[in-house]
Amino acid sequence: MPCLFNPNYSFFIEVNRKFKQMKNNKKQGSLRLIYQITQIIFWIYTGAALLVTGTIAGIYLHLFGENLHVGISIPAGFELIGQGSLQLSGQTIPVGFTQAFGNISMPASTSLWGGNGLFLLTGVWIFFLIFKFFRSFIRNVYKGKIFEISNFLLLRKIAYGLLICWSIILLNSIFLYFFIVPHLHFDSMQLSGNIKFHAEILFIALFLMVLSRIFLHGIQLEEDQQFTI
Amino acid sequence: MAIIVNLDVVLARRKMSLTELSSKVGITMTNLSVLKTGKAKAIRFSTLESICQILHCQPGEILEYQSDNQIKE
Numbered sequence: 001m002p003c004l005f006n007p008n009y010s011f012f013i014e015v016n017r018k019f020k021q022m023k024n025n026k027k028q029g030s031l032r033l034i035y036q037i038t039q040i041i042f043w044i045y046t047g048a049a050l051l052v053t054g055t056i057a058g059i060y061l062h063l064f065g066e067n068l069h070v071g072i073s074i075p076a077g078f079e080l081i082g083q084g085s086l087q088l089s090g091q092t093i094p095v096g097f098t099q100a101f102g103n104i105s106m107p108a109s110t111s112l113w114g115g116n117g118l119f120l121l122t123g124v125w126i127f128f129l130i131f132k133f134f135r136s137f138i139r140n141v142y143k144g145k146i147f148e149i150s151n152f153l154l155l156r157k158i159a160y161g162l163l164i165c166w167s168i169i170l171l172n173s174i175f176l177y178f179f180i181v182p183h184l185h186f187d188s189m190q191l192s193g194n195i196k197f198h199a200e201i202l203f204i205a206l207f208l209m210v211l212s213r214i215f216l217h218g219i220q221l222e223e224d225q226q227f228t229i
Numbered sequence: 230m231a232i233i234v235n236l237d238v239v240l241a242r243r244k245m246s247l248t249e250l251s252s253k254v255g256i257t258m259t260n261l262s263v264l265k266t267g268k269a270k271a272i273r274f275s276t277l278e279s280i281c282q283i284l285h286c287q288p289g290e291i292l293e294y295q296s297d298n299q300i301k302e
Contacts, residue, residue, distance in 0.1 A: 227270040229260045 035142040042135045049124050056117045070113045073103040076176050077194040099194070104180065123168065130161040147218040155212035162205035169198050233293045236265045239284055254279045 058064055082097035108116065137154040145151070173196045240250060247265065251258045256276065263269050277288055284291075 224270050227263060227268060229256065229264045229269045229272050229276050 031142050035138050038135050038138045042131055045128065045131055049128050052124050053121060056121055059117065060114070070108055071105055072108045072113060072116045073105045074116075074172075074176065074180070075101070075103050076181070077101045077173075077196050078181070079194050104176075104184070119168075119172075123165070126161055126165055126168075130158055130165070133157045133161065147215065147222040149219060152212050152215045152219060155208050155215060159205045159208035159212060162201055162208065166198055166201040166205060169196070169201070173198075231294055231296060233295050234264055234267050234269070234291060235293055236261075236280075236291055239286055239290055243284055243286075245284070250280070250283060253283045 059068065059070060062068075078100050080097050080100050084095050084097060086093040086095045133154045137151055137158070140146070140148060140151050140154070177195050240247065247258065247261055250256075251261050254261075254276075256279070264272065272292075277291070280291060281288060
Protein backbone atom coordinates (compact mmCIF):
# COMPACT_ATOMS: atom_id res chain seq x y z
CA MET A 1 0.00 0.00 0.00
CA PRO A 2 1.51 3.39 -0.97
CA CYS A 3 2.35 5.71 1.89
CA LEU A 4 0.45 9.01 1.77
CA PHE A 5 3.55 10.97 2.83
CA ASN A 6 5.69 9.51 0.08
CA PRO A 7 6.29 12.32 -2.44
CA ASN A 8 6.40 9.75 -5.23
CA TYR A 9 2.86 8.67 -4.47
CA SER A 10 0.68 9.40 -7.50
CA PHE A 11 -1.84 11.35 -5.38
CA PHE A 12 0.76 14.05 -4.61
CA ILE A 13 1.98 14.07 -8.20
CA GLU A 14 -1.60 14.51 -9.36
CA VAL A 15 -2.25 17.37 -6.87
CA ASN A 16 0.98 19.08 -7.93
CA ARG A 17 0.03 18.72 -11.58
CA LYS A 18 -3.45 20.18 -10.94
CA PHE A 19 -1.97 23.06 -8.95
CA LYS A 20 0.46 23.91 -11.76
CA GLN A 21 -2.38 23.66 -14.28
CA MET A 22 -4.52 26.05 -12.17
CA LYS A 23 -1.66 28.56 -11.96
CA ASN A 24 -1.13 28.30 -15.71
CA ASN A 25 -4.86 28.73 -16.42
CA LYS A 26 -4.98 31.82 -14.15
CA LYS A 27 -2.06 33.37 -16.02
CA GLN A 28 -3.63 32.55 -19.35
CA GLY A 29 -6.95 34.03 -18.18
CA SER A 30 -5.47 37.40 -17.20
CA LEU A 31 -3.39 37.50 -20.39
CA ARG A 32 -6.47 36.65 -22.46
CA LEU A 33 -8.37 39.51 -20.81
CA ILE A 34 -5.56 42.01 -21.55
CA TYR A 35 -5.32 40.69 -25.11
CA GLN A 36 -9.07 40.99 -25.72
CA ILE A 37 -9.30 44.49 -24.17
CA THR A 38 -6.37 45.60 -26.35
CA GLN A 39 -8.07 44.13 -29.43
CA ILE A 40 -11.38 45.92 -28.69
CA ILE A 41 -9.71 49.29 -27.97
CA PHE A 42 -7.51 48.92 -31.05
CA TRP A 43 -10.48 48.39 -33.38
CA ILE A 44 -12.46 51.24 -31.76
CA TYR A 45 -9.42 53.50 -32.19
CA THR A 46 -8.95 52.35 -35.80
CA GLY A 47 -12.59 53.23 -36.52
CA ALA A 48 -12.20 56.65 -34.88
CA ALA A 49 -8.95 57.31 -36.77
CA LEU A 50 -10.61 56.44 -40.09
CA LEU A 51 -13.57 58.69 -39.20
CA VAL A 52 -11.26 61.62 -38.37
CA THR A 53 -9.28 61.03 -41.59
CA GLY A 54 -12.49 60.87 -43.61
CA THR A 55 -13.83 64.07 -42.02
CA ILE A 56 -10.59 65.97 -42.66
CA ALA A 57 -10.44 64.69 -46.24
CA GLY A 58 -14.09 65.75 -46.66
CA ILE A 59 -13.29 69.28 -45.44
CA TYR A 60 -10.27 69.50 -47.78
CA LEU A 61 -12.33 68.31 -50.73
CA HIS A 62 -15.25 70.65 -49.79
CA LEU A 63 -17.62 67.68 -49.48
CA PHE A 64 -19.51 69.43 -46.66
CA GLY A 65 -20.25 72.49 -48.77
CA GLU A 66 -18.49 75.81 -49.34
CA ASN A 67 -20.15 77.60 -46.43
CA LEU A 68 -18.80 75.34 -43.75
CA HIS A 69 -17.43 77.33 -40.83
CA VAL A 70 -14.43 75.57 -39.37
CA GLY A 71 -12.63 76.43 -36.18
CA ILE A 72 -9.53 75.43 -34.33
CA SER A 73 -9.36 74.37 -30.74
CA ILE A 74 -5.77 74.29 -29.52
CA PRO A 75 -5.10 72.73 -26.14
CA ALA A 76 -2.97 74.99 -23.95
CA GLY A 77 -1.99 75.60 -20.38
CA PHE A 78 -2.13 79.07 -18.84
CA GLU A 79 -0.90 80.76 -15.75
CA LEU A 80 -3.70 82.97 -14.54
CA ILE A 81 -3.49 85.74 -12.00
CA GLY A 82 -6.66 85.91 -9.99
CA GLN A 83 -7.39 86.60 -6.36
CA GLY A 84 -10.25 85.21 -4.34
CA SER A 85 -11.12 84.08 -0.86
CA LEU A 86 -11.89 80.82 0.91
CA GLN A 87 -14.42 80.74 3.76
CA LEU A 88 -13.34 77.98 6.11
CA SER A 89 -14.36 77.52 9.77
CA GLY A 90 -15.42 81.14 10.06
CA GLN A 91 -12.10 82.39 8.66
CA THR A 92 -11.50 84.13 5.37
CA ILE A 93 -8.35 82.87 3.68
CA PRO A 94 -7.06 84.74 0.61
CA VAL A 95 -6.45 82.39 -2.31
CA GLY A 96 -4.82 82.87 -5.70
CA PHE A 97 -5.87 81.25 -8.96
CA THR A 98 -2.56 80.37 -10.59
CA GLN A 99 -2.84 77.76 -13.29
CA ALA A 100 -5.44 76.43 -15.70
CA PHE A 101 -5.60 74.13 -18.70
CA GLY A 102 -8.03 74.65 -21.51
CA ASN A 103 -8.51 75.15 -25.20
CA ILE A 104 -8.06 78.25 -27.32
CA SER A 105 -10.99 78.25 -29.73
CA MET A 106 -11.05 80.43 -32.82
CA PRO A 107 -12.66 80.50 -36.24
CA ALA A 108 -10.07 79.54 -38.83
CA SER A 109 -9.32 80.28 -42.44
CA THR A 110 -8.96 77.27 -44.76
CA SER A 111 -5.14 77.53 -44.86
CA LEU A 112 -4.83 77.81 -41.07
CA TRP A 113 -7.29 74.97 -40.61
CA GLY A 114 -5.39 72.91 -43.20
CA GLY A 115 -2.19 73.11 -41.17
CA ASN A 116 -4.05 72.18 -38.01
CA GLY A 117 -5.78 69.29 -39.78
CA LEU A 118 -2.45 67.90 -40.99
CA PHE A 119 -1.05 68.21 -37.46
CA LEU A 120 -4.07 66.34 -36.12
CA LEU A 121 -3.81 63.63 -38.78
CA THR A 122 -0.09 63.12 -38.05
CA GLY A 123 -0.82 62.70 -34.35
CA VAL A 124 -3.74 60.33 -34.96
CA TRP A 125 -1.76 58.04 -37.26
CA ILE A 126 1.40 58.05 -35.11
CA PHE A 127 -0.80 56.94 -32.20
CA PHE A 128 -2.38 54.34 -34.49
CA LEU A 129 1.07 52.90 -35.27
CA ILE A 130 2.01 52.89 -31.57
CA PHE A 131 -1.25 51.07 -30.82
CA LYS A 132 -0.63 48.58 -33.65
CA PHE A 133 2.86 47.78 -32.35
CA PHE A 134 1.51 47.43 -28.81
CA ARG A 135 -1.23 45.06 -30.03
CA SER A 136 1.34 42.92 -31.86
CA PHE A 137 3.50 42.85 -28.71
CA ILE A 138 0.56 41.75 -26.52
CA ARG A 139 -0.42 39.11 -29.12
CA ASN A 140 3.12 37.69 -29.12
CA VAL A 141 3.14 37.51 -25.32
CA TYR A 142 -0.33 35.92 -25.35
CA LYS A 143 0.88 33.25 -27.79
CA GLY A 144 3.85 32.52 -25.54
CA LYS A 145 6.42 34.16 -27.84
CA ILE A 146 8.08 36.34 -25.21
CA PHE A 147 11.83 36.51 -25.74
CA GLU A 148 11.80 36.99 -29.51
CA ILE A 149 13.62 39.51 -31.65
CA SER A 150 10.25 40.79 -32.97
CA ASN A 151 9.26 41.82 -29.42
CA PHE A 152 12.53 43.73 -29.00
CA LEU A 153 11.88 45.56 -32.29
CA LEU A 154 8.24 46.27 -31.37
CA LEU A 155 9.16 47.74 -27.99
CA ARG A 156 11.83 49.89 -29.61
CA LYS A 157 9.35 51.11 -32.25
CA ILE A 158 6.79 52.00 -29.51
CA ALA A 159 9.52 53.92 -27.63
CA TYR A 160 10.56 55.84 -30.78
CA GLY A 161 6.88 56.56 -31.56
CA LEU A 162 6.35 57.98 -28.09
CA LEU A 163 9.52 60.06 -28.43
CA ILE A 164 8.20 61.51 -31.71
CA CYS A 165 4.85 62.27 -30.01
CA TRP A 166 6.64 63.91 -27.09
CA SER A 167 8.72 66.04 -29.50
CA ILE A 168 5.59 67.15 -31.38
CA ILE A 169 3.74 68.04 -28.16
CA LEU A 170 6.79 69.95 -26.86
CA LEU A 171 7.18 71.84 -30.15
CA ASN A 172 3.47 72.67 -30.08
CA SER A 173 3.82 73.95 -26.51
CA ILE A 174 6.86 76.09 -27.47
CA PHE A 175 5.00 77.41 -30.52
CA LEU A 176 2.01 78.39 -28.39
CA TYR A 177 4.23 80.02 -25.76
CA PHE A 178 6.16 82.20 -28.21
CA PHE A 179 3.71 82.84 -31.06
CA ILE A 180 0.14 82.57 -29.81
CA VAL A 181 -0.09 83.36 -26.09
CA PRO A 182 1.72 86.80 -26.25
CA HIS A 183 -0.89 87.93 -28.81
CA LEU A 184 -3.91 86.77 -26.82
CA HIS A 185 -5.96 89.39 -25.02
CA PHE A 186 -8.94 88.70 -22.79
CA ASP A 187 -10.92 91.38 -20.97
CA SER A 188 -11.74 89.25 -17.96
CA MET A 189 -8.36 87.69 -17.21
CA GLN A 190 -4.64 88.08 -17.58
CA LEU A 191 -2.73 85.29 -19.28
CA SER A 192 0.85 84.17 -19.27
CA GLY A 193 2.21 81.20 -21.20
CA ASN A 194 3.44 77.91 -19.85
CA ILE A 195 5.67 75.40 -21.63
CA LYS A 196 4.49 71.91 -20.75
CA PHE A 197 7.39 69.46 -20.67
CA HIS A 198 5.25 66.27 -20.44
CA ALA A 199 7.95 64.35 -18.60
CA GLU A 200 5.66 61.32 -18.17
CA ILE A 201 5.66 60.57 -21.94
CA LEU A 202 9.44 60.95 -22.07
CA PHE A 203 9.79 58.72 -19.01
CA ILE A 204 7.59 55.97 -20.54
CA ALA A 205 9.53 56.15 -23.84
CA LEU A 206 12.90 55.87 -22.07
CA PHE A 207 11.58 53.07 -19.85
CA LEU A 208 10.43 51.14 -22.94
CA MET A 209 13.88 51.62 -24.50
CA VAL A 210 15.50 50.12 -21.40
CA LEU A 211 12.88 47.33 -21.43
CA SER A 212 13.68 46.57 -25.08
CA ARG A 213 17.38 46.22 -24.14
CA ILE A 214 16.37 43.85 -21.31
CA PHE A 215 14.38 41.83 -23.86
CA LEU A 216 17.42 41.67 -26.13
CA HIS A 217 19.48 40.36 -23.22
CA GLY A 218 16.70 37.84 -22.46
CA ILE A 219 16.74 36.67 -26.10
CA GLN A 220 20.49 36.06 -25.87
CA LEU A 221 20.06 34.18 -22.58
CA GLU A 222 17.27 32.03 -24.04
CA GLU A 223 19.43 31.24 -27.07
CA ASP A 224 22.26 30.22 -24.76
CA GLN A 225 19.81 28.07 -22.80
CA GLN A 226 18.46 26.52 -26.01
CA PHE A 227 21.96 25.54 -27.18
CA THR A 228 23.05 24.18 -23.83
CA ILE A 229 23.11 20.41 -24.06
CA MET B 230 34.41 28.65 -32.09
CA ALA B 231 37.72 27.55 -30.51
CA ILE B 232 36.26 24.44 -28.84
CA ILE B 233 35.95 21.52 -31.23
CA VAL B 234 33.57 18.64 -30.46
CA ASN B 235 35.03 15.30 -31.57
CA LEU B 236 31.94 13.27 -30.76
CA ASP B 237 31.72 11.79 -34.27
CA VAL B 238 35.35 10.61 -34.04
CA VAL B 239 34.79 8.95 -30.65
CA LEU B 240 31.54 7.40 -31.91
CA ALA B 241 33.33 6.01 -34.98
CA ARG B 242 36.06 4.51 -32.76
CA ARG B 243 33.47 2.86 -30.55
CA LYS B 244 31.46 1.82 -33.65
CA MET B 245 28.34 3.33 -32.12
CA SER B 246 25.63 5.27 -33.93
CA LEU B 247 24.22 8.59 -32.81
CA THR B 248 20.80 6.98 -32.38
CA GLU B 249 22.24 4.34 -30.06
CA LEU B 250 24.04 6.95 -28.00
CA SER B 251 20.89 9.02 -27.86
CA SER B 252 18.84 6.14 -26.46
CA LYS B 253 21.56 5.12 -23.96
CA VAL B 254 22.32 8.63 -22.66
CA GLY B 255 18.74 9.85 -22.75
CA ILE B 256 19.40 12.95 -24.84
CA THR B 257 17.30 13.72 -27.88
CA MET B 258 18.77 13.23 -31.35
CA THR B 259 18.27 16.95 -32.01
CA ASN B 260 20.42 17.93 -29.04
CA LEU B 261 23.11 15.38 -29.93
CA SER B 262 23.16 16.70 -33.50
CA VAL B 263 23.55 20.24 -32.16
CA LEU B 264 26.48 19.02 -30.07
CA LYS B 265 28.04 17.02 -32.92
CA THR B 266 27.83 19.83 -35.45
CA GLY B 267 29.46 22.28 -33.03
CA LYS B 268 26.41 24.55 -32.75
CA ALA B 269 26.16 24.02 -28.97
CA LYS B 270 27.05 27.00 -26.79
CA ALA B 271 27.48 25.05 -23.57
CA ILE B 272 27.45 21.51 -22.24
CA ARG B 273 26.29 20.49 -18.78
CA PHE B 274 28.66 18.43 -16.62
CA SER B 275 25.85 15.87 -16.18
CA THR B 276 25.53 15.46 -19.98
CA LEU B 277 29.28 15.18 -20.40
CA GLU B 278 29.42 12.64 -17.57
CA SER B 279 26.68 10.51 -19.19
CA ILE B 280 28.36 10.58 -22.59
CA CYS B 281 31.76 9.69 -21.09
CA GLN B 282 30.15 6.88 -19.08
CA ILE B 283 28.52 5.33 -22.15
CA LEU B 284 31.51 5.82 -24.48
CA HIS B 285 34.12 4.88 -21.81
CA CYS B 286 36.22 7.93 -22.58
CA GLN B 287 37.59 11.11 -21.00
CA PRO B 288 36.08 14.59 -21.58
CA GLY B 289 39.32 15.56 -23.33
CA GLU B 290 38.65 12.99 -26.04
CA ILE B 291 35.31 14.61 -26.86
CA LEU B 292 36.28 18.25 -26.45
CA GLU B 293 39.38 19.83 -27.92
CA TYR B 294 40.70 23.40 -27.88
CA GLN B 295 42.04 24.85 -31.13
CA SER B 296 43.14 28.44 -31.58
CA ASP B 297 41.56 30.47 -34.38
CA ASN B 298 44.80 30.26 -36.43
CA GLN B 299 44.79 26.46 -36.19
CA ILE B 300 41.17 26.36 -37.37
CA LYS B 301 42.02 28.56 -40.40
CA GLU B 302 44.96 26.29 -41.32
